[in-house]
Amino acid sequence: APKRSSSSWTTGTALLLAAFTGSLAYVYGISNTESQLHEAKNKRTSYGSAKDFENAINELRGLLSEDTISTDDEDLRNHGYSEWSSINIDQLPVAVAYPKTTDEVSQIAKVCHKYRVPMIPYSGGTSLEANFSAPYGGMSVDFSFMDQILHFHEDDMDIVVQPAVSWMGLNDSIKKSGLFFPVDPGPSAKIGGMVGTSCSGTNAVRYGTMKEWVVNLTVVLADGTIVKTRRRPRKSSAGYNLTNLFIGSEGTLGLVTEITLKLAVVPQETSVAVVTFPTIRAAAAAASQVMRAGVPIAAMEIMDEVQMSVVNRSGSTSKMWKEVPTLFFKFSGTKAGVQENITLVKAIAKRNKSGEFEFARDAQEQRTLWSARKEALWSMLALREKGAEVWSTDVAVPLSRLCEIIGITGHTWQMDKISKKEMDDLGLFASVLGHVGDGNFHESILYDNTNTKERDAVAKCVHDMVDRALEMEGTCTGEHGIGLGKKESLVKELGLDTIGVMRSIKGALDPYWLMNPGKIMDVAA
Numbered sequence: 001a002p003k004r005s006s007s008s009w010t011t012g013t014a015l016l017l018a019a020f021t022g023s024l025a026y027v028y029g030i031s032n033t034e035s036q037l038h039e040a041k042n043k044r045t046s047y048g049s050a051k052d053f054e055n056a057i058n059e060l061r062g063l064l065s066e067d068t069i070s071t072d073d074e075d076l077r078n079h080g081y082s083e084w085s086s087i088n089i090d091q092l093p094v095a096v097a098y099p100k101t102t103d104e105v106s107q108i109a110k111v112c113h114k115y116r117v118p119m120i121p122y123s124g125g126t127s128l129e130a131n132f133s134a135p136y137g138g139m140s141v142d143f144s145f146m147d148q149i150l151h152f153h154e155d156d157m158d159i160v161v162q163p164a165v166s167w168m169g170l171n172d173s174i175k176k177s178g179l180f181f182p183v184d185p186g187p188s189a190k191i192g193g194m195v196g197t198s199c200s201g202t203n204a205v206r207y208g209t210m211k212e213w214v215v216n217l218t219v220v221l222a223d224g225t226i227v228k229t230r231r232r233p234r235k236s237s238a239g240y241n242l243t244n245l246f247i248g249s250e251g252t253l254g255l256v257t258e259i260t261l262k263l264a265v266v267p268q269e270t271s272v273a274v275v276t277f278p279t280i281r282a283a284a285a286a287a288s289q290v291m292r293a294g295v296p297i298a299a300m301e302i303m304d305e306v307q308m309s310v311v312n313r314s315g316s317t318s319k320m321w322k323e324v325p326t327l328f329f330k331f332s333g334t335k336a337g338v339q340e341n342i343t344l345v346k347a348i349a350k351r352n353k354s355g356e357f358e359f360a361r362d363a364q365e366q367r368t369l370w371s372a373r374k375e376a377l378w379s380m381l382a383l384r385e386k387g388a389e390v391w392s393t394d395v396a397v398p399l400s401r402l403c404e405i406i407g408i409t410g411h412t413w414q415m416d417k418i419s420k421k422e423m424d425d426l427g428l429f430a431s432v433l434g435h436v437g438d439g440n441f442h443e444s445i446l447y448d449n450t451n452t453k454e455r456d457a458v459a460k461c462v463h464d465m466v467d468r469a470l471e472m473e474g475t476c477t478g479e480h481g482i483g484l485g486k487k488e489s490l491v492k493e494l495g496l497d498t499i500g501v502m503r504s505i506k507g508a509l510d511p512y513w514l515m516n517p518g519k520i521m522d523v524a525a
Contacts, residue, residue, distance in 0.1 A: 331345075478487075
C-alpha cells in the first residue's frame with residue numbers, strides 16, 4: 001500500500017485525479033501475498049466529472065458561506081492522509097466541508113447527490129484502516145464545528161451530543177454529576193468516529209462496546225434526507241433496529257450528526273494494579289482463567305515485553321517499567337466487592353507464576369499505572385525515525401483461543417518461517433497488546449516503509465495473524481473497522497453471500513454509492 005508521495009498537491013491536481021477516478025473505479029484491498037493496493041481497470045462508476053465537482057463546490061459556497069468549503073492544499077492533504085493509518089493512497093478529496101448544523105449537512109448531501117460527488121465523514125481523524133481516505137476524490141465532511149453537548153438528561157442517565165465531541169471531553173464535562181460514558185478508545189477519539197467503527201476500549205470487558213451505549217442517531221442520508229433511528233427510552237421493540245445498522249457502517253450508509261448516549265454511574269471504589277509474568281503465554285492464560293472464573297473486573301489489558309520496553313524508551317510515562325509481559329487490571333464496585341475480586345485475581349495470577357502485584361495508592365497513581373497502556377501506540381509512534389512507520393492492526397478470537405493465538409503471535413516471525421537472523425538483519429520488532437478480557441488484541445510493528453523487503457515481511461505477518469484468527473472462528477477486526485485495509489479479510493470472514501446482503505442494504509440507502517465509497521466493500525461497477 002503505497003504511502004502518499006511528497007510531491008506538491010494542488011486543488012487542480014485533486015480535481016483532475018477525482019475526474020479520472022470518477023470514470024475508473026478503483027478497488028482497494030490487501031492481496032494475499034503482497035498486501036498492497038491494486039487497481040481494477042475498466043469498471044464504470046457514476047461519479048461526476050471534474051466540472052461537476054467544481055460546480056458542487058461553488059454551489060455550496062453560495063448556499064452556506066465561503067469559509068464552510070475549503071480547497072486549501074494542506075487542508076486536502078490532512079483529510080486524505082493519516083500518519084495513524086497503515087494504508088495511505090495518493091488520491092485526496094477535492095474539498096473539505098465544515099458544517100455547523102444537521103441542516104447544513106443535509107444541504108451538503110443534497111448538492112453532492114445532485115452532482116454525484118462522493119462524501120467522506122471526518123471526525124477525530126485517528127482511524128487505522130484508511131477509514132476516511134478519499135479513493136474517489138469527493139467532499140470530506142469535517143464535523144469539527146459540530147462539537148456541542150446538546151442535551152444532558154441527568155435523571156435519565158443519557159446525553160445528546162454532536163459527532164465532534166470527544167469521549168474524554170464529554171466525561172470531563174459531566175464529572176460532577178456522578179455519571180460517565182464508559183467506552184474509552186484512544187484519548188483523541190471522537191464520538192462520530194467511535195460510532196462509525198463501533199469501537200470499544202479498555203472498559204469493554206465490563207461495559208461492552210459502542211453499540212451497547214447508543215440510544216439513537218440522527219443521520220443524513222445520501223440524498224439529504226434527515227432520519228432519526230428511534231426515540232429515547234432505554235428499550236424499544238418498535239420496527240427495525242436502524243440504530244445498530246448505522247453503528248459500524250463507517251459512514252457508508254449516512255452521515256451521523258447527533259448521537260444519544262447512555263451513561264453509567266461512576267463506581268463507588270476503583271483500584272488499579274499491574275502484575276508481571278515470565279511469558280506472554282502465562283499472562284494470557286491467567287487472563288483467560290480470570291474470565292472463566294467469572295470475576296467481574298472492570299478492565300484487563302495485556303502488554304508484552306517489547307511493548308513495555310517501547311514505553312520505557314519513549315519516556316511517555318513518568319514511571320520506568322519492568323520489561324516483561326504485564327497484565328493491567330482495573331477493579332471497580334463497592335469497597336468490599338473490589339477487595340474480594342482482587343483476592344480472587346491474585347490467586348489465579350499466582351498459579352500462573354506471576355510476580356508481585358503493584359497497586360495504586362491514590363487517583364494519581366492510578367493514572368500513572370494505567371498510563372502505560374493508554375500511551376502504548378503513542379510510545380511506538382514516538383520511536384519512529386525518518387522513513388519509519390508503525391503498522392498497527394487488531395483481531396479478536398473466542399476467549400478459549402486467546403492464549404493460543406497470543407502465544408503464536410508473540411513469536412510471529414519464527415512461526416511465519418522468517419528466521420530470527422533475518423528478523424535481526426531487518427531490524428524489525430513487533431509488540432503485542434490488547435483487551436484480553438474480550439479476546440481482542442493488537443499487534444504493532446515498526447518498520448522502514450521505504451524498504452520493500454521490510455514492508456512485505458510486515459504485510460505477511462499481518463495477513464498470517466488475521467488468517468489464524470479466522471481459522472479460530474475469530475474476526476479480522478475487533479474495533480478498528482474494515483476501511484480500505486481489510487476488505488479482502490472481511491470476504492474471507494463472512495463470505496460473498498453475506499457481503500451481498502450488505503451491498504443490497506448499501507444500494508437501497510445510497511444507490512449512487514456516494515457515501516464513503518470503497519470502504520468495507522468495493523464500489524459497485
